[in-house]
Amino acid sequence: MNQSIETKEQTKSENLTAQLIEAIVSGEYSPGSKISETELARFFNVSRGPLREAMMRIEALNLVERIPHVGTRVATLSPEKLIEIYAVREALEGMAANLACKNITDQEIAGLEMLLEQHQEHIEQVDGASYFHQQGDFDFHYQIIKASRNSKLISLLCDELYHLLRMYRYQSPSTQSRPTHALNEHFQLLTAIKERDAELAEMLMRRHIKRSRELIENQLIEEGKTNDAE
Amino acid sequence: MNQSIETKEQTKSENLTAQLIEAIVSGEYSPGSKISETELARFFNVSRGPLREAMMRIEALNLVERIPHVGTRVATLSPEKLIEIYAVREALEGMAANLACKNITDQEIAGLEMLLEQHQEHIEQVDGASYFHQQGDFDFHYQIIKASRNSKLISLLCDELYHLLRMYRYQSPSTQSRPTHALNEHFQLLTAIKERDAELAEMLMRRHIKRSRELIENQLIEEGKTNDAE
DNA sequence: ATCAACCTAATTGTCGACAATCAAGGTTTT
């Protein structure tokens, strides 16, 4: 019932866009695989018109790659691209943390505190259940981004970059994370936000993201070594 | 001849996209004005299919605003939105300057020096010809962004944000600028880049953009005052 | 046997027509 409201946005083209984004991000279509317009259109019971319109939008989000007269493929997210995204994230989320200090409400801060306490319990209970943690990680970051009150910043991060991040996570479930350290950094960050210390919050956020990036870079180096060894 | 290669991308939908972006950014279609699909399609000698596909892409760039079943309008860029964009620019271009220090070639640095010298001459000759200066301002920033070698960063700044900036410039030719100060800041920045001082370059770039933003904010306050006075 | 040219099948790009929706003006009812 609720679904019938949610899924029926207004127009087929828009529904398709939302559904395809979710399907691609969640790994339902494997990266690099070809997307046949005719086939997909038949599957979703629409004509190729709306489907192509949806594809144009999704292409703009960098979730698929299109070559004229050839076809569309689900985007593949190499570790190199991911590292680029992390550099962008570092800049943008640093700014978001900075602005959040100026605009966040006390109520939102209380919400963030609750969120982190939940995460703490999760980590203590199921030591290293990284899936829950990663979802929680996203939640925390989302809240701070929203609290920046800068709609451009919000849409860039949430609508463009985070789709790609989620996509990568589904692609590479082996991705390392560091739940305990990350949680500590979240607590530090929240403290800075609570004290409305914008510069400190920005610095902590940037360091937090930079460390995640370094983890990926190290993995990449490791992979390089093993590949060389072959 | 060159043109026939440039303009004929490959497909009508893509040609349209490029042409419409240029037309909208350059103010050919005035902000807020309604765009009739039938009319535009006839004007460009295409059917509504490719035109709508182009619109979807352009909507993703935030150059037009679409309401389902109602229509499409050329985006209006309020000073408030512009200020938001400047905050994003500050973060992203700061990072770009930082990365550029690590990746720029000596040849590119020499190019930047020449560019700034040209600007200096321009300013000395035609004191306050802000159009040339603003174009030059963009050139300088573009080069640094490109030198970051981060393709995500480059596409975000050049393909998304700068279109909006150019659009605003065409909308409000009365926009104040501060050629002399800006040029000094550019020289400072270039010095930091030459010395590969990433942190300093980032800081200088951020301050440079922040000052531009403050100029806009002050204009906004002035306008507010005059409006209150009425 | 190898390479080049050609042909064919399949996919994408484009079009014109039809269906669905909205905005505006006029009509009727209270």
Add this chain to the structure above:
DNA sequence: AAAACCTTGATTGTCGACAATTAGGTTGAT
């Protein structure tokens, strides 16, 4: 007279068919 309800005109959304282009396999020549 004001408000609610059609009705109509125009615009957008969707569809199925056709045209253009590509990829792959086949044929032919060197």
